[in-house]
Amino acid sequence: MIRTHALTKVFRTRDREVTALDDVSLHVPEGEIFGVLGRSGAGKSTLIRTVNLLERPTSGTVEVGGRELTALSARELRAERLRIGMIFQHFNLLSGRDVAGNIAVPLEIAGVGRAERTRKVAELLDLVGLGQHAKAYPAQLSGGQKQRVGIARALANDPRVLLCDEATSALDPETTRSILDLLRELRASLGLTILLITHEMDVVKSICDSAALMEAGRVVESGTVTDLLARPDSRLARDMFPLGLPAPSTGTTILDITFRGAETAHPFVSTLARTYNVDVNILGAAVETLAGRQVGRMRIALDGSFEDNVVPIGYLREQGLQVDVLDAYDSGFAPAALPAQLPDAVPTLVKEA
Numbered sequence: 001m002i003r004t005h006a007l008t009k010v011f012r013t014r015d016r017e018v019t020a021l022d023d024v025s026l027h028v029p030e031g032e033i034f035g036v037l038g039r040s041g042a043g044k045s046t047l048i049r050t051v052n053l054l055e056r057p058t059s060g061t062v063e064v065g066g067r068e069l070t071a072l073s074a075r076e077l078r079a080e081r082l083r084i085g086m087i088f089q090h091f092n093l094l095s096g097r098d099v100a101g102n103i104a105v106p107l108e109i110a111g112v113g114r115a116e117r118t119r120k121v122a123e124l125l126d127l128v129g130l131g132q133h134a135k136a137y138p139a140q141l142s143g144g145q146k147q148r149v150g151i152a153r154a155l156a157n158d159p160r161v162l163l164c165d166e167a168t169s170a171l172d173p174e175t176t177r178s179i180l181d182l183l184r185e186l187r188a189s190l191g192l193t194i195l196l197i198t199h200e201m202d203v204v205k206s207i208c209d210s211a212a213l214m215e216a217g218r219v220v221e222s223g224t225v226t227d228l229l230a231r232p233d234s235r236l237a238r239d240m241f242p243l244g245l246p247a248p249s250t251g252t253t254i255l256d257i258t259f260r261g262a263e264t265a266h267p268f269v270s271t272l273a274r275t276y277n278v279d280v281n282i283l284g285a286a287v288e289t290l291a292g293r294q295v296g297r298m299r300i301a302l303d304g305s306f307e308d309n310v311v312p313i314g315y316l317r318e319q320g321l322q323v324d325v326l327d328a329y330d331s332g333f334a335p336a337a338l339p340a341q342l343p344d345a346v347p348t349l350v351k352e353a
């Protein structure tokens with residue numbers, strides 16, 4: 001639904017040049033919720049503003065719904081933009097207009113007649129759960145209610161795509177959850193495709209199907225959340241499901257086990273202990289329900305060396321689990337020698353078995 005190809009954006013000011021986007025190629029399939037993560041200054045806002053051409057890319061192309069926006073005339077672009085909704089961190093509401101008046105703005109711009117506007121605004125108010133607040137002014141609303149107005153306004157012209165720039169960053173955790181729930185419902189009921197930008201890992205974890213990590217204008221990692229999880233070197237997965245550093249221990253084999261769906265229900269730990277008569281020591285676990293599937297990681301220790309545990313490890317893999325063998329001692333791993341910046345700097349201690 002959204003496709004960017006080799007997108008580059010260079011900002012030139014009098015004394016310097018900033019490459020805000022550097023060869024960014026992304027694909028967001030129809031109906032997907034796609035999260036872009038990154039620190040401040042990574043280029044996230046520039047990316048999202050380039051998707052609806054609020055910002056013209058220096059080079060590269062943007063395609064939304066099969067149309068190459070970068071190739072359209074100004075008039076054609078205005079029409080296409082109506083089908084792309086956008087919401088913002090600070091809501092951007094008009095303080096002098098009530099809720100209904102704010103939601104009506106894009107309808108007025110699109111030239112929708114008064115009767116149809118009134119009908120549509122009432123429908124949108126219901127959709128975002130603000131039916132009782134049509135006459136309230138922004139100053140009388142909570143942050144969550146303001147963002148609901150922002151969402152209703154973004155949906156006024158029946159967009160197929162919703163762009164969200166840090167839409168929950170100004171909200172408390174509980175309100176964040178209710179807004180994310182609303183976005184998930186809207187995706188289902190309206191068939192929306194959602195591209196969201198955030199610096200909060202929890203947002204990605206709770207609603208995204210796919211994610212990308214941006215750094216200095218580049219996408220350094222991307223994929224479906226469950227696929228990322230299965231990559232032992234994925235920084236997104238490590239930040240989403242942190243297991244920390246393996247505790248140095250002699251005479252044991254440490255395993256990181258990744259669940260990516262139904263396997264989770266399988267009581268593999270007890271089966272392993274019973275069948276192979278081994279002691280299983282659980283060192284850490286981070287398991288959650290993502291997009292309706294249980295996913296996560298667990299770190300366990302088995303007595304004995306890797307060679308002693310080849311058979312139980314083989315059993316775990318036969319269960320469809322991904323098993324990565326961490327071997328702190330063999331890798332000369334010394335926690336005290338690690339740089340302070342964790343977890344990015346943690347070396348990947350994976351032994352191919």
Ligand SMILES: Nc1ncnc2c1ncn2[C@@H]1O[C@H](COP(=O)(O)OP(=O)(O)O)[C@@H](O)[C@H]1O
Nearest residue numbers: 011018020038039040041042043044045046047
């Ligand atoms: N209009 C602009 N003029 C000059 N530099 C800009 C402009 N917009 C963004 N930048 C620069 O581009 C980089 C990326 O910014 P931005 O996309 O806002 O990052 P993020 O949203 O990830 O915090 C930053 O270095 C920022 O200073």
Ligand SMILES: [Mg+2]
Nearest residue numbers: 044045046166
């Ligand atoms: Mg930003």
